[in-house]
Amino acid sequence: MLHSVDILIIGGGSAGTTTAIFLSQLGYSVLLLTREEKVKQKIGESLSPFANPILKKLGVWDTFIADGHLPCYGNKSSWGKPQLDYYDFINHPLGHAWHIDRCLFEQRLMERAIELGVERINNSSIVNLDKVKGKWQIQIDQGTTTISAKFIVDASGRNHYWARRQGIKRLHDDRQVALVTFLTAKHLPLEDTSSLVEAVPDGWWYSALLPNGCLVTAFMTDLDLHQRPEILQKSGWYKLLDKTYFTAERIHDRYSFPDEQPLLVAANSSRLQNFYGEDWLAVGDAAMSYDPLSSHGLTMAMVSGRDAAQVISAQLNGDRQALDSYADQMYSAYSHYAAMRSQFYHSETRWPNFPYWLRRAKF
Ligand SMILES: Cc1cc2nc3c(=O)[nH]c(=O)nc-3n(C[C@H](O)[C@H](O)[C@H](O)COP(=O)(O)OP(=O)(O)OC[C@H]3O[C@@H](n4cnc5c(N)ncnc54)[C@H](O)[C@@H]3O)c2cc1C
Structure with a gap:
C-alpha cells in the first residue's frame, strides 16, 4: 500500500x-x-x-x-525562603492558567x-x-x-x-528526574486550584489539583541522591514528603497514596x-x-x-x-x-x- x-x-x-x-x-x-x-x-x-x-x-x-x-488563578511557592509567596494571574495580560x-x-x-x-x-x-x-x-x-x-x-x-x-x-544540561504520583482525594477536595511549588534540600516539589479531583505531585530531584527502589515505595515516598512543610500539609489527611508505584520520568x-x-x-x-x-x-x-x-x-x-x-x-x-x-x-x-x-x- x-x-x-x-x-x-x-x-x-x-x-x-x-x-x-x-x-x-x-x-x-x-x-x-x-x-x-x-x-x-x-x-x-x-x-x-x-x-x-x-x-x-x-x-x-x-x-x-x-x-x-x-x-488556575494563582501559583504558591516557597522558594528561596521558608514562607509562601503567591502569584495571582489577575496580573497576567492573558488571564488565568489551567x-x-x-x-x-x-x-x-x-x-x-x-x-x-x-x-x-x-x-x-x-x-x-x-x-x-x-x-x-x-x-x-x-x-x-x-x-x-x-x-x-x-x-x-x-x-x-x-x-x-x-x-x-x-x-x-542536567539529569533531573521527576517522581510523580496521582493521589486520590479522601473527601471532595475543597481547596483552591493554585499550583504549589516548594524547594527542599534535595530538589523541589510541585503539586496541583486535577479536574478529576486527584492531586498530582512531582518531586524533581537527581536520581543519584537516592536509592531508587526505596523512593518508589510508599514508605520511601512519605519519607521524602516529610522533608516538605506546605506540600505535606496539603496532602496529609486529605489524599491517599495510590495503588500504583510512583512514576519516575526524565525532567531535565x-x-x-x-x-x-x-x-x-x-x-x-x-x-x-x-x-x-x-x-x-x-x-x-x-x-x-x-x-x-x-x-x-x-x-x-x-x-x-x-x-x-x-x-x-x-x-x-x-x-x-x-x-x-x-x-x-x-x-x-x-x-x-x-x-x-x-x-x-x-x-
Ligand atoms: C514531570 C513533568 C511535568 C511537566 N509538567 C508540565 C506542565 O505542568 N505544563 C507544561 O506545559 N508542560 C509540562 N511538562 C512538559 C510537557 O509535558 C512537554 O513539554 C510536552 O508533553 C511536549 O509535547 P510533545 O508533543 O512535544 O511531546 P510528547 O507529549 O512527549 O508527545 C510525543 C508523542 O510522540 C509519541 N512517539 C514517540 N516516539 C514515537 C515513534 N517512534 N512513533 C510514533 N510516535 C512516537 C509518544 O508516544 C507521544 O505520544 C512536564 C514535563 C515533565 C517531565
Missing part, C-alpha cells in the same frame, strides 16, 4: 497534532504516525495563559472551554486534526527509510505499507526518534544539536525539553508546531532560508529559557552545599 502525502509527522502529542492542524489549515496533506500511550494519566497538566490564543487559532477553544478543565485533563486535551487536538482531513496511522513501526527522487520513502508494517512524503516532522517528544535516526546529538533540560536537516525538522520536546519549573513545555510545543508549519510551507515554496530562521528562533527560545532557569535556581540559596543546588548554581 502507498500513502503519498506532503508531510509526515511522527508523534501525536501536543506538538505533533498542533503542527498537523496548522499545516492542514495551510492546505497541505498530512499523515500522523502515532503511538498508543501506555500510561493511564499523562504527566504535565498546567497550561499557561499564553496557550489561550493558540487554542483559538487551532479552532479548539470552544471545546476546550466546554470540557471543564480547571481554571489545570487540564491532559488525555482529553490531546484527544481533542487529534479530533480537530482528523476533522481537517489529517490521516493517522497508529502503532506502526518504521522498518526502513530512504530518499527517492527528493521524497522520503518510509516503510512501515513490516514493509507492507510505504509512506511517501516531501517533508518529515519529528514530534516524538523526548524520544526524538527521527533526529536520533538521523544521527543528531542531544545535549543534556535538553536540546538537539541541530533542529533540522534536509527536508525534516523537530518540534516540541523532540527539539528541546524544558525543566518543569518553567511550566511552559506544552505551550512551547504548540508554539513550535505553529512556527514549524509556516517554515515548512515556506521551504516547500522554495524559501531556502526558512529552516535556518526556524533554527535561529529555536536557539533563541532555548537561550532565553536557560537565562530564566538560571535566575530561578540562583534565587534559592538556602542549601548551597547540597549537591542538587550546587549543580544548579552552575546553570
Whole structure:
C-alpha cells in the first residue's frame, strides 16, 4: 500500500497534532504516525495563559472551554525562603492558567486534526527509510505499507526518534528526574486550584489539583541522591514528603497514596544539536525539553508546531532560508529559557552545599 502525502509527522502529542492542524489549515496533506500511550494519566497538566490564543487559532477553544478543565488563578511557592509567596494571574495580560485533563486535551487536538482531513496511522513501526527522487520513502508494517512524503516532522517528544535516526546529538544540561504520583482525594477536595511549588534540600516539589479531583505531585530531584527502589515505595515516598512543610500539609489527611508505584520520568533540560536537516525538522520536546519549573513545555510545543508549519510551507515554496530562521528562533527560545532557569535556581540559596543546588548554581 502507498500513502503519498506532503508531510509526515511522527508523534501525536501536543506538538505533533498542533503542527498537523496548522499545516492542514495551510492546505497541505498530512499523515500522523502515532503511538498508543501506555500510561493511564499523562504527566504535565498546567497550561499557561499564553496557550489561550493558540487554542483559538487551532479552532479548539470552544471545546476546550466546554470540557471543564480547571481554571488556575494563582501559583504558591516557597522558594528561596521558608514562607509562601503567591502569584495571582489577575496580573497576567492573558488571564488565568489551567489545570487540564491532559488525555482529553490531546484527544481533542487529534479530533480537530482528523476533522481537517489529517490521516493517522497508529502503532506502526518504521522498518526502513530512504530518499527517492527528493521524497522520503518510509516503510512501515513490516514493509507492507510505504509512506511517501516531501517533508518529515519529528514530534516524538523526548524520544526524538527521527533526529536520533538521523544521527543528531542531544545535549543534556542536567539529569533531573521527576517522581510523580496521582493521589486520590479522601473527601471532595475543597481547596483552591493554585499550583504549589516548594524547594527542599534535595530538589523541589510541585503539586496541583486535577479536574478529576486527584492531586498530582512531582518531586524533581537527581536520581543519584537516592536509592531508587526505596523512593518508589510508599514508605520511601512519605519519607521524602516529610522533608516538605506546605506540600505535606496539603496532602496529609486529605489524599491517599495510590495503588500504583510512583512514576519516575526524565525532567531535565535538553536540546538537539541541530533542529533540522534536509527536508525534516523537530518540534516540541523532540527539539528541546524544558525543566518543569518553567511550566511552559506544552505551550512551547504548540508554539513550535505553529512556527514549524509556516517554515515548512515556506521551504516547500522554495524559501531556502526558512529552516535556518526556524533554527535561529529555536536557539533563541532555548537561550532565553536557560537565562530564566538560571535566575530561578540562583534565587534559592538556602542549601548551597547540597549537591542538587550546587549543580544548579552552575546553570
Ligand atoms: C514531570 C513533568 C511535568 C511537566 N509538567 C508540565 C506542565 O505542568 N505544563 C507544561 O506545559 N508542560 C509540562 N511538562 C512538559 C510537557 O509535558 C512537554 O513539554 C510536552 O508533553 C511536549 O509535547 P510533545 O508533543 O512535544 O511531546 P510528547 O507529549 O512527549 O508527545 C510525543 C508523542 O510522540 C509519541 N512517539 C514517540 N516516539 C514515537 C515513534 N517512534 N512513533 C510514533 N510516535 C512516537 C509518544 O508516544 C507521544 O505520544 C512536564 C514535563 C515533565 C517531565
